[in-house]
Amino acid sequence: xxxxxxxxxxxxxxxxxxxxxxxxxxxxxxxxxxxxxxxLTIDEEGCLWFYMKKPVQQVSEFDLIFPARLQFYxxxxxxxxxxxxxxxxxxxxxxxxxxxxxxxxxxxPSSDDLLVNIKISxxxxxxxSARSKAKGIMAWWHDFYNWIFPETYTRxxxxxxx
Numbered sequence: 001x002x003x004x005x006x007x008x009x010x011x012x013x014x015x016x017x018x019x020x021x022x023x024x025x026x027x028x029x030x031x032x033x034x035x036x037x038x039x040l041t042i043d044e045e046g047c048l049w050f051y052m053k054k055p056v057q058q059v060s061e062f063d064l065i066f067p068a069r070l071q072f073y074x075x076x077x078x079x080x081x082x083x084x085x086x087x088x089x090x091x092x093x094x095x096x097x098x099x100x101x102x103x104x105x106x107x108x109p110s111s112d113d114l115l116v117n118i119k120i121s122x123x124x125x126x127x128x129s130a131r132s133k134a135k136g137i138m139a140w141w142h143d144f145y146n147w148i149f150p151e152t153y154t155r156x157x158x159x160x161x162x
Contacts, residue, residue, distance in 0.1 A: 004046075010123055011042045013081045017072040022052060022116075024087065026066040030057065032089075037070070037116075040106045046120045048083060049106055051113040059114065064089050068118050078129035085121040089114055 018039055024032040037050045048070070055062075068087030073080040090100060091114050101107060101115070109115045 006123075007042070007044075007046055009125075010081070010083075010120070013079065013125060014039050014042060014048065014072055014083070017074045017077060017079075017081060019074065020050075020070040020072040020083075022050075023069045023071070024066055025069055025084075026063050028063050028066070030061055030063075032062055032066070032068075039070075039072075042120075047117045048085075048120060049115070049117045051109050052116055054112055054114050059089060059091065062089065068116075070118065079125065079127045081126075082124040083118065083120055083122070085118045087116055087118045089116055091115050 020037055020039060022032070022035045022037045024034075032052075033055055035052045037052050040049045040051065042048050066087050068085065070083045071080065072083070091109070101109075106115075
């Protein structure tokens, strides 16, 4: 069995930051609301698991499989991680919830929580500590250069190594 170095790096950074803002990027009329969530675990297949509060509407009215994005950021840390992929509301799919929770190594959610997983397809990691080292005229030059030639974040697909 080969270890995926990229997945280990992503796990490390996500566990370090732990808290994220969840966005459903679906084009449907009824989307899951934006929530602050806490990552529980990332399994070997690259699925990120977390709980979120159930919305007021019936869960069956939402798309059960949808595109989603998580933005991990923590005040005082010099980096952020953005994870995008295919989200699945595990509670509503009809799978045996206790069996899934045992397999993933997490506890069974309470009645007012939803268990959601995101199959990671894109990851953006940005280390901001290099920016803070520039001082004086170099910081000004860096700002000026970035204003003229702005950085673009390209989304690169995450492909797990089998």
